[in-house]
Amino acid sequence: MLTDDQLQGAITLVEEKKGREAILLDLKGISMVTDYFLIVTGNSTTQVKAITDNLTDKLPALGVTVLRVEGLQEAKWVLVDxxxxxxxxxxxxxxxxxxxxxxxxxxxxxxxxTT
Incomplete structure (x- = not known):
């Protein structure tokens, strides 16, 4: 179970690399696969790679384990599981x-x- 701090941390990591239009969807009770989707736009494949690299480098420090990354070679749609x-x-x-x-x-x- 992820904490609000971990979820907010993931959004912050995306924003560090100028990811746009980030939306976090709560899928609990809807999906049997995962609890949350974080969807974000990168302006180019280079930016998509930079956002992905930042996430894979820094998520473990937040206590979030990266199980796998798919789509990085083309970097049009990368999935970080x-x-x-x-x-x-x-x-x-x-x-x-x-x-x-x-x-x-x-x-x-x-x-x-934020308070």
């Missing part, structure tokens, strides 16, 4: 085409309030 959290880093055309937010429309977006 962390078990309870699956991160999708996509180029703008891939994100628009696959529209995961619509596909998982029953999922609730997660927001974090």
């Amino acid at each position: 962390c078990g309870d959290l699956v991160i999708h880093i996509m180029t703008p055309d891939q994100r628009e085409f696959y529209n995961l937010e619509r596909l998982w429309g029953d999922a609730k977006p997660v927001s974090f309030t």
Whole structure:
């Protein structure tokens, strides 16, 4: 089970490399595979790789284990599987085409309030 700090930390790591339009979806009770999807856009394949590298380098320090990474060679859509959290880093055309937010429309977006 992931904590809010771990989830917020993953978003921060994406933002460090200028990932755009990050959305965290709560899939508990909807998906049997994972609890959360983090979907983010990278402007180019180079940026998608940079975001992925930052995540794989720094997520373990947050206590989040990276189980596998798929799609890095082409870097149009990279999937980082962390078990309870699956991160999708996509180029703008891939994100628009696959529209995961619509596909998982029953999922609730997660927001974090800062005080």
